[in-house]
Amino acid sequence: MQPRMQLKRFMVWPRRRIVGIIGAVLAFAAAIGTGGYFVGPALIPGKLVQTQLNEQIGRWTGGEYRLGDNTKIAVAPGFRVIVSDPAFVSVADETARPIMTADSIVAPLRIVPLLFGRIEIANLVLLHPGIDLRGQAGDFVENVNPQAQSATPAGQRRPPSAVTLINGTVRFDGATGVDEISGLDLRLASDVSSDADAIQGGLIVGGRHLKVDLLLDDLAALVSDAGTRGSVNLRIGPRYDGEQDDVATSDGGMSYETTDILQQLSGVIGQSRYRFGSMAAEGTFSITLHSVDISDATFSLGGMEMNGHLRAEADDRQAISRLLGVPDLMSVAIVSATEMGAGHWVDTPVDMTWLNGLDLDVEMFGEDMAFGNSVLDAAAMSLVVGDGTATLDLAGTTEGLGDVAAELVLDYADSEGVVMAASGRVDDVSVDKLTQIFAAIGPPPLIGTAQFPEGTMNGAFDLNANGHTLGQLVDSLEGSATTRLTDGSLAGTDLVATLETLFRGREFMTEEDGPLIPAAGRTQFDQLDARIDFASGAANVSGVHIAGEGFGINMLGDVELVEGRMNVGGHAVLLSLPGMEVVAGDTLVDLPFGVGGTVFAPVVAAGVPTVTAQVDAYAED
């Protein structure tokens, strides 16, 4: 009865009193909470926090780095650890320059473990960290001892708390003084489900903005010779952080005239004005101080998927920094190339010094790859750079387009500049398809496409050159190229029909008759042989023979390569007409012609024709 009575008494308590009690409880809780929020942190011993911080830093760095001793640590209201002016120093050598400094570190503590008296850091946020990989501090990578972590069975260790870098910079020794990576916004975290380490974020290298998405089985193993399986997706684009001038200069000349292919290539390295280029690789990654190695890998570049490996070794600087500099170097090269039309191309420097001390070994091969508008059935590329020599081998087969194989060897010598040797051959290449690809270079056709020559081409070339600029390279070009086209046609003019009008007595080069206006059409030929010899800055066109039904053309002359001036002469000969008997050695019309002007605007001039089968229509009387 007693309890029931009490309950009854309680139930008869006035409602106001109940509200008052609840209010008091809430006020008490709020006071405790507020007190805890503001005062509690002050009760947490800074030493313990520092130990925790060092433990986290140790986990990520393999136990090699920790906070400097005189670091100021405060626990702010809300159990947020604030570290002002932190410096990460080497455990082995505390007097050495710190590997990293930052404006501050903010590290929220986990509340629940705190209630049980444990201090655990939820994650580390580093504001404006500056990572210094210069000089001795660059031994960071070597110091890391992956075994320290790998020794712990993976299942037992708790994943380290996530680390977020906000607007950081990395300094390292570059080719010209100190290089810098800025705008570093990265998040390092462990993916609990896959037990992989993930790095996501962005950074700015030179004029480019890189977005990184890296997933590794074992982050610590990345910095070992053994490496770790993983995948990386790099997206590169122009930097948009208010430094528009940079974009304008680095993208100069990339207007719509750029070829589809160049645009595709440049898109891959983030040259495009509008979108990010994407590169992805999946394989075994290994980064050590002087080397970057991606082996057993699949690379995806602009829609092409290729298998192969990439290994870069640098003896003086961090290999990775050398690789990160490549997009900028390529963009400079592309801008130079697109300025060719403006006449500056002659002075474009050709430089290989940036390759000094870098050993590069890239090999890729793939099948059925879309490239531009065509599909490469098979392609293989190998690039080997070492000891001041770069060797590039290319081979490709495309259904309907033909086979191409080429080798380019570049050597660097201070006195001669770049020494280039290129050789290769093409087999069964369809000229009309090839010219259509080249025609895609330049502005899109405003009023229609030009007509292209046709035929099947076989040829070979062997060229050598050396120089410090593109102009010097062209000037020193030596070697030869031979080509044979079969069953083709020249577009624009019907030569046979034009010669036929001369045979019928047409006159020209007089005031009344005007010039020889060629008949529109195509000139079908059975075979075209041409040999071009390059020597001292000129292309000597020798032995051009075109033979077709009832006609023949011979040509020889010079083309000055740098200025493009042409001085070519030849004869077009009409041997027979349909329905006429061919007499060997007999010519109906012999029309000499010259080609002058420049290769950009050639001038074809008709000479004095000899019409043998008729009375010479050009006799004065």
Add this chain to the structure above:
Amino acid sequence: MFMRGRRGAGTNPTQMNVASRTRAPWHSPLIAACVLCFWIIYYGYCIFPGLGGMLNAGDSAKFQTLGHTSILVHGPGYPLILMLGSAVRTLSLPWEPWWVMTFLMASVPGAVANTMTFLIVGRLTRSVVFGLAAAMLLGSAGLMAVQSTEAEVYPLALAFILSTGFLLLRFIETKQQGYFITACGVYALSFGNHLMMIMMVPVFLWVTAAHFRILLRPKTIVTVLLLIMAGASQYLYLAWVTHMPTTAYSEYLPLPPTTSDLLSYIAGTYFSDLYGSGLASTQTTEVLLNTLSFAHPRLSAPIIIAGILAFASGWWRRDAGWTGPALILGIGLAFMPFILWYGAYDIRAFHLPVLGPLLIGSIGAVGWFLARWPKARLSVGMILLAFGVLRAGEMAGYLSAREPVFDGLVETLEVIVPQSPVDNPVVSMTYDMRMATLYHELLNEVPQPASYRVTWRTADEIAKRDPVGGLVVPTDGGQFLQWIEYRHPNLFCRTRPVEQQTGTRWPAYGFLCEERAFPLAPD
């Protein structure tokens, strides 16, 4: 008889008169004026920067010369353009003569052609959206946009063709003779621009045959004959120009000419070698198909095919108003035989009179076919209009990216002419370069004394000279000297190098001919 449709979307003439009184938007003069202004500003803004152009630099530079000096151009003489040049010289506007000439002879007519397109297609489809879409698509079609911003005669030809087409369309609709007579007047005037207009005669014959009861009346016949004579009389102006002492230059016609010279000049016998040669191969057909499909890549060819199919199906069903699309498409087809027959290597320039009517006739036929589904017509019209607007923006970029072709020409001549082996040299040039030089020569901007000649007009000057010497620019592989020695077997010619600035577009060589000690026996 044509308007007796059993079903379909057309209106009968009475309804149409009511419509015109209430000013339906598809023939609103205000919208038409806006279309005209838009294209005048657009083409004026995008005019090719300087002498010449990408299509036919020599001819364009020659027409531009008319802006400051009276000259004779190539046959058939283009008296209307000569009159226009005369007006430009009289006005002496404060802008560069080349700009004014290009603007007045190509840009303004191009804008007029686009306005006529709006009126024609608006009328065929009863849809202002379709009218605007057709005007945008014609105006931004590659060949049209290029020719309307360079000194070419074909935008004017197209303006005449479409104006005539519009008037004939009105005549077919209303049966009012006034429209037919005005059409004849515009047509007669158009012969002062280009003689290829003769290809439209079958269209007139077809319209006359279909309406012979209305048209074959003495009064009408006499009026039309008078108009034809008035049109032909433009060639009297041409004859007058040939006898004017102020005419500073004639390329193909000795001045003053005999009557037979003048007639063969007007008949264009100079180019007679090319007549019919287009039929010798499939070249002209291939190039025409290429032009039609590249007017708007991926759009123009399908829409022309769709338009012809829409017309065929509507015609099969005897939809009312089938004569409208038939007239416009027929005009395009009427010019086609000329294009296929004339074997000029630069035949593409002639394609506008085929491209224009075929393109807008097809768009009109599609809209006409869709008329019974007003929502579908509106949607398709909006899609075409949006495409046209985007394409006009894209084309403006392409047009503005064209670069001058004769920059530095005067400077080049100032470098090379003083290096001539003789005083008062003969300077043999290609046609394009000669025409651009002519523009500057008649403004006294090139080094003198020197005789600038196109290669095949040097014979007289060579015969006059002693010693014979001069310059060849651009180089020609030495063929010019062969011609001199051929025509003058007593002469022996050598080349002389000429110093030029690096990167020149016009490499040159000098030449000097001497008497042979032992003249060759003539062949």
